[in-house]
Amino acid sequence: MRNENFFSVRMRASKDGAHENGGKHISGGELISTYDNLKNAVNFLLEKALTHTRGNPDFMQIQFELIEETITKLLPLHTATNEVESVQEGQILAVSLLMKSGVPKKSIERAFQLIDEYPNLRGAILVNIWNGERIDDRHEKGVRVSRMDWLTTNFEKWANYFTIPRSQRIKEALVLATKVNSHPATISELCWSDDPEYTTGYVASKNLGYQRITNLKEYGDEHGCRIFFVDGRSDIDSYIDYLEKLPIIVQWEEENAT
Ligand code: WAQ
Ligand code: MG
Ligand code: MG
Ligand code: MG
Structure with a gap:
């Protein structure tokens, strides 16, 4: 059975540059969302990183992609x-x-x-x-x-x-x-x-x-x-x-x- 439109949504945020350029890791997050909920999901991860106690990020990446595999x-x-x-x-x-x-x-x-x-x-x-x-x-x-x-x-x-x-x-x-x-x-x-x-x-x-x-x-x-x-x-x-x-x-x- 194939899932109808579930998406993996991921976020990573860092300070003093991106992670790959030596920035300090601030926050990461991953969740699964329906298409209709994507706006909330992205906003939730954005909020998580912007209000983090490890500091304010100056780099953030949020991405989503369709999940092809069956969800267990x-x-x-x-x-x-x-x-x-x-x-x-x-x-x-x-x-x-x-x-x-x-x-x-x-x-x-x-x-x-x-x-x-x-x-x-x-x-x-x-x-x-x-x-x-x-x-x-x-x-x-x-x-x-x-x-x-x-x-x-x-x-x-x-x-x-x-x-x-x-x-x-x-x-x-x-x-x-x-x-x-x-x-x-x-x-x-x-x-x-x-x-x-x-x-x-x-x-x-x-x-x-x-x-x-x-x-x-x-x-x-x-x-x-x-x-x-x-x-x-x-x-x-x-x-x-x-x-x-x-x-x-x-x-x-x-x-x-x-
Ligand atoms: N995959 C692999 N490693 C991860 C992931 C992930 N999705 N998320 C976090 N980590 C690693 C990463 O190195 C973080 O620095 C470290 O774990 C800690 O992550 O009361 O809040 O999200 O029952 O800060 C556990 C107790 C809390 C909760 C753990 O971890 C309870 C926590 P954090
Ligand atoms: Mg943490
Ligand atoms: Mg984190
Ligand atoms: Mg965490």
Whole structure:
């Protein structure tokens, strides 16, 4: 079955020049829109970048394109919130959750070094769980997951049911984590925001679900983190193709509650 006119809409914004000219990453965004909603979708992404706490952009690109592929529906990952008192406690919990998901400790340590090497990252770093080495060749760009969304009305129904804040940020992060972790090559994911005021991050995996951790970095810190821990024996080109191209929509109904 072919979709009738769904569009992938993407935005990236930077300051002191475009990303490819060394500009600072300010904001990115991706969503799926019908033709009739394109004006709202573009405006939403424009607004997101113009009001960003990382600063005012002087470069922005917004583009849309027709999605040819069939859109896959996914259930959101099971979600839990872990309250921690300090960044240190949060980081220790993150490491233990990653190990529980099957990532060897040495590879986690190597991944933390990689994050320090790319302070202006705007996508994700792909790390081979077997040796801790980076397996994409995207440098500061990283791999940007795209073609994913969740209808706000359906997200709010889910959030109300589980008493989770109805925030756009949580929606975006859970959509991304659900898409990434539904691929068999993904072993686990580690993330915290590069927005200075937002300190909650998460570890996600198939078996643990979406594990929010309330304190993963110091308030005011503009260094974010997004690492996909991958089984390096997989075909990496087709994995990246899945992340960037395969369209998915998250959808939840009360009968899916567990
Ligand atoms: N694909 C790949 N990497 C991305 C994407 C994407 N679509 N979007 C963001 N990133 C990377 C990029 O390197 C950013 O610097 C970094 O992730 C952080 O992005 O309370 O807000 O959008 O449950 O700032 C998680 C917790 C919030 C939410 C994460 O990330 C909650 C967040 P941000
Ligand atoms: Mg952003
Ligand atoms: Mg985001
Ligand atoms: Mg951000």
